[in-house]
Amino acid sequence: MNIYQSELKNVKGDLITLRVNDIQMFQSELKRGYIAYDLTPHTADKLSDIQRRKAYAMIHDIADYEGYPDDVKKITLKEQFRAITGYPKFSLSDCKKDVATAFIAFLVEYCFEYDIPFRFKDLTNTFDTQRQVFLCLVHKRCTVCGTTESVEINHEDTVGNGMNRNHIDHRNHRLEALCHWHHFEFHTVGAESFAKKYHFHGVKLKDEEIVSLGLMSWKQIREFDEEYRRENK
Numbered sequence: 001m002n003i004y005q006s007e008l009k010n011v012k013g014d015l016i017t018l019r020v021n022d023i024q025m026f027q028s029e030l031k032r033g034y035i036a037y038d039l040t041p042h043t044a045d046k047l048s049d050i051q052r053r054k055a056y057a058m059i060h061d062i063a064d065y066e067g068y069p070d071d072v073k074k075i076t077l078k079e080q081f082r083a084i085t086g087y088p089k090f091s092l093s094d095c096k097k098d099v100a101t102a103f104i105a106f107l108v109e110y111c112f113e114y115d116i117p118f119r120f121k122d123l124t125n126t127f128d129t130q131r132q133v134f135l136c137l138v139h140k141r142c143t144v145c146g147t148t149e150s151v152e153i154n155h156e157d158t159v160g161n162g163m164n165r166n167h168i169d170h171r172n173h174r175l176e177a178l179c180h181w182h183h184f185e186f187h188t189v190g191a192e193s194f195a196k197k198y199h200f201h202g203v204k205l206k207d208e209e210i211v212s213l214g215l216m217s218w219k220q221i222r223e224f225d226e227e228y229r230r231e232n233k
């Protein structure tokens with residue numbers, strides 16, 4: 001099935017006129033009886049320079065790691081992206097902003113999935129920050145620099161003095177993965193300055209995510225729940 005790109009030309013009552021990008025294909029489908037279409041809205045915005053640079057930088061990092069020329073990898077990555085999302089053919093020279101946003105998200109998820117090292121430069125400008133914090137926790141990468149070397153999990157909200165560090169319900173804390181150096185920086189400058197500098201906050205995780213990261217066992221989670229029940233009585 002084809003997906004068309006079109007440009008809105010006119011609206012009159014409930015009749016709209018669209019200019020379609022591939023009229024030959026469109027007509028051949030009309031002849032085969034395809035006369036109903038779904039429309040997906042896009043704004044007129046084109047991708048930004050930062051998005052274009054980020055997409056090319058990520059394609060380069062992936063190609064480099066997997067041992068392909070950039071051009072070859074670009075084609076297969078775009079095909080994979082289109083197969084998953086259903087987006088029509090697009091060009092990184094002039095595609096719509098939302099397509100570029102989705103394509104960059106696909107590239108970022110791909111790198112996390114396949115453990116591909118990539119530069120985190122501009123990531124906060126081009127990718128969902130909360131998702132970045134989450135992916136870094138799950139894949140144990142530093143949220144600031146992306147390294148996988150000596151990554152530690154930080155509680156953004158201070159674990160109070162005098163509180164038993166071994167008796168922490170991690171579900172109540174905003175967590176973030178930081179390498180040893182950025183973790184050190186966090187404690188040196190403090191949570192507030194750190195968040196201001198790097199523009200992200202920790203995220204709370206679901207029970208099963210906490211367990212699969214090895215932060216708590218199901219037994220510990222049940223014990224905390226039991227404790228809360230007793231306190232609320």
Ligand SMILES: [Zn+2]
Binds near residue numbers: 181
């Ligand atoms: Zn780091």
